[in-house]
Amino acid sequence: MNRYFNFSAGPSMLPLEVLEQAQKEFVSYGQSGMSVMEMSHRSTVYENIINTAEQDLRDLMKISDDYSILFLQGGASMQFAMVALNLLVNSKKADYVNTGQWSKKAIAEAKKYGQINVVASSEDKTFSYIPPLPANIFDKDADYVYLTLNNTIYGTHIPDDRLPNTNGVPLVGDMSSNILAEPYNISKFGLVFAGAQKNLGPAGVTIAIVRKDLLGKHQAITPTMLQYSIHSDEKSLYNTPPTYAIYFAGLVFKWVKKMGGLSAMFENNKKKAGILYDFLDNSKLFKGTVVPKDRSLMNIPFILPTEQLNAEFIKQAQDLGFVNLKGHRTVGGMRASIYNGMPIEGVQKLVEYMEKFEREHKNI
Amino acid sequence: MNRYFNFSAGPSMLPLEVLEQAQKEFVSYGQSGMSVMEMSHRSTVYENIINTAEQDLRDLMKISDDYSILFLQGGASMQFAMVALNLLVNSKKADYVNTGQWSKKAIAEAKKYGQINVVASSEDKTFSYIPPLPANIFDKDADYVYLTLNNTIYGTHIPDDRLPNTNGVPLVGDMSSNILAEPYNISKFGLVFAGAQKNLGPAGVTIAIVRKDLLGKHQAITPTMLQYSIHSDEKSLYNTPPTYAIYFAGLVFKWVKKMGGLSAMFENNKKKAGILYDFLDNSKLFKGTVVPKDRSLMNIPFILPTEQLNAEFIKQAQDLGFVNLKGHRTVGGMRASIYNGMPIEGVQKLVEYMEKFEREHKNI
Numbered sequence: 001m002n003r004y005f006n007f008s009a010g011p012s013m014l015p016l017e018v019l020e021q022a023q024k025e026f027v028s029y030g031q032s033g034m035s036v037m038e039m040s041h042r043s044t045v046y047e048n049i050i051n052t053a054e055q056d057l058r059d060l061m062k063i064s065d066d067y068s069i070l071f072l073q074g075g076a077s078m079q080f081a082m083v084a085l086n087l088l089v090n091s092k093k094a095d096y097v098n099t100g101q102w103s104k105k106a107i108a109e110a111k112k113y114g115q116i117n118v119v120a121s122s123e124d125k126t127f128s129y130i131p132p133l134p135a136n137i138f139d140k141d142a143d144y145v146y147l148t149l150n151n152t153i154y155g156t157h158i159p160d161d162r163l164p165n166t167n168g169v170p171l172v173g174d175m176s177s178n179i180l181a182e183p184y185n186i187s188k189f190g191l192v193f194a195g196a197q198k199n200l201g202p203a204g205v206t207i208a209i210v211r212k213d214l215l216g217k218h219q220a221i222t223p224t225m226l227q228y229s230i231h232s233d234e235k236s237l238y239n240t241p242p243t244y245a246i247y248f249a250g251l252v253f254k255w256v257k258k259m260g261g262l263s264a265m266f267e268n269n270k271k272k273a274g275i276l277y278d279f280l281d282n283s284k285l286f287k288g289t290v291v292p293k294d295r296s297l298m299n300i301p302f303i304l305p306t307e308q309l310n311a312e313f314i315k316q317a318q319d320l321g322f323v324n325l326k327g328h329r330t331v332g333g334m335r336a337s338i339y340n341g342m343p344i345e346g347v348q349k350l351v352e353y354m355e356k357f358e359r360e361h362k363n364i
Numbered sequence: 365m366n367r368y369f370n371f372s373a374g375p376s377m378l379p380l381e382v383l384e385q386a387q388k389e390f391v392s393y394g395q396s397g398m399s400v401m402e403m404s405h406r407s408t409v410y411e412n413i414i415n416t417a418e419q420d421l422r423d424l425m426k427i428s429d430d431y432s433i434l435f436l437q438g439g440a441s442m443q444f445a446m447v448a449l450n451l452l453v454n455s456k457k458a459d460y461v462n463t464g465q466w467s468k469k470a471i472a473e474a475k476k477y478g479q480i481n482v483v484a485s486s487e488d489k490t491f492s493y494i495p496p497l498p499a500n501i502f503d504k505d506a507d508y509v510y511l512t513l514n515n516t517i518y519g520t521h522i523p524d525d526r527l528p529n530t531n532g533v534p535l536v537g538d539m540s541s542n543i544l545a546e547p548y549n550i551s552k553f554g555l556v557f558a559g560a561q562k563n564l565g566p567a568g569v570t571i572a573i574v575r576k577d578l579l580g581k582h583q584a585i586t587p588t589m590l591q592y593s594i595h596s597d598e599k600s601l602y603n604t605p606p607t608y609a610i611y612f613a614g615l616v617f618k619w620v621k622k623m624g625g626l627s628a629m630f631e632n633n634k635k636k637a638g639i640l641y642d643f644l645d646n647s648k649l650f651k652g653t654v655v656p657k658d659r660s661l662m663n664i665p666f667i668l669p670t671e672q673l674n675a676e677f678i679k680q681a682q683d684l685g686f687v688n689l690k691g692h693r694t695v696g697g698m699r700a701s702i703y704n705g706m707p708i709e710g711v712q713k714l715v716e717y718m719e720k721f722e723r724e725h726k727n728i
Contacts, residue, residue, distance in 0.1 A: 004398060008404040013398070019391045027367070028367055033366050034377070039375055040376075040688055073568065075437075078587070080587075080588075081590075109587065112584075113585075202606070202609075203405070221477075223446075223473065239439045239440070240561055242568030242606065243567045243568070245606070245609075341402075
């Protein structure tokens, strides 16, 4: 079997042992006499799968019973509308922090449904930093404050200990690219959501964690399928959910537990990212694009002095089995996305290649 | 390996050889060095997968270039809103035919966005027939006419040769439970949609086939993700689609082609349903619940004279490996869902069991 080190920003590398377990039970799951894909979502065997997945995620992230955990569809892009339609129900005002392309899309979408104020932005420097977020920039009357917690494209993040004080206004966090990768105190949030395809499993399932006091309201025009309350009331079984994707995410949750939980993931991710950042900080050829204090543990953009060198580096990397290293067109250069599923060997070997590349190009 | 005959209404039985192929290449697909689940949706290898799936579906259903084929999320329940939000844009009136629970849900959802007229209904007799649909019941000024083509719960269908004349008003069809099971001339429709989890693959991908002249308009309140035009313009890659579910549906399309295409599926489905209906029509104990002319080829509800016998039949069936035969609570009794993935042996063996059950209960 031929497996590459896949640095894709998402969908992305999944733990090999989880893939192998899913493969083993793919055609016939346990004593069920069928594939998980073939199970009625209303069957006892499937209800056990989805309930176990929910409980494991609750344990891993220490989510209290004040929150509903929902398995939805449509990715973060659907959440951009769903958040606004469900939460813009009192003052119909919300404060957004603009830290990249996904924040911008969320802002554009929310503007259809209320008065959106962009209270801070790092667009002036290609989103290479997180803007200061003092309490006095937030409107006490807003329905919520919206943050992108990890910026996949630009490689910045807002860790738990730098979440802003919003004067009691519910905080909404897009955790798509760092869920289960670093710890957050969920009780600081009103709502958190994440597409699965980076740290959790296959694309097609989206997790939403919603504080229950925020449920029960939505704008009148909201499609039924976009009402958090319906999915909370029906325990994510209002209609057929993406059953297989939820099952697979459940296997990933078990794997994270087995690996030592979220704190072990966090330590491992700091170690993995540290290897790469240490190299970048000491390199005379490669350069990280993000200010050190705001660097993501998941997405690490870096550049070489010329476009030609970038292209040469990416081409050679591909031949060596380091794939999907091309950076986003708005940043250029390279980006290594190193989610939970990327083994430390992948980062070590990438850095060895970068060292070799630097030695071979030291006279440039 | 232990495999049951699974008569679930959906998710439901998939072709064993497709499951086995997907299992084989689950961890590492071809020369890609990764699982399909781990592939960037923007990679060449994945674009080839989704483009091939689209072309195969186009070939199988003889869909002309006047139509866009979209891979969406959210199931039919999301389409109930999406159809209305995208098509209620001129007179903001639409005609709906009420043939069961799914039609009712579609009607309730569409009422949020326009003036919905229910022009025919079979609710008076528990939806056990298809009401007459003469051309004069339809409003020439309506934006569309809406039909559920196969009623999963009640076991009725509207075959291609009984589609109504709508005086040129676009016809919208919910084909969730009979797509690729019986032929329809797509050129009679403005829009057709189908959740995948019955005849196409895993839950989590929804196919929409939209006539291109209906694209480009939507109500102003429509979330971006619910605009058909966006998905058509971006070839279903506006955001990360449910990549694995699309891949699996693509394998099913290849399988249908290999089996002889849609006409072969149709012949096989008539044969399978015929075995069960012939038995029901000749039984003194079992009784089909649908008027013969409107019987579905996919979902076959039937009853025994007493609740006790129904329960006994279902219990024994389960022990014999015929699972998920319990009927929907609004119809009672039993329902055998026999989609494309159900082998003819499953139906033959079920009927053998029914014959045996009847012999053993002939004095009741």
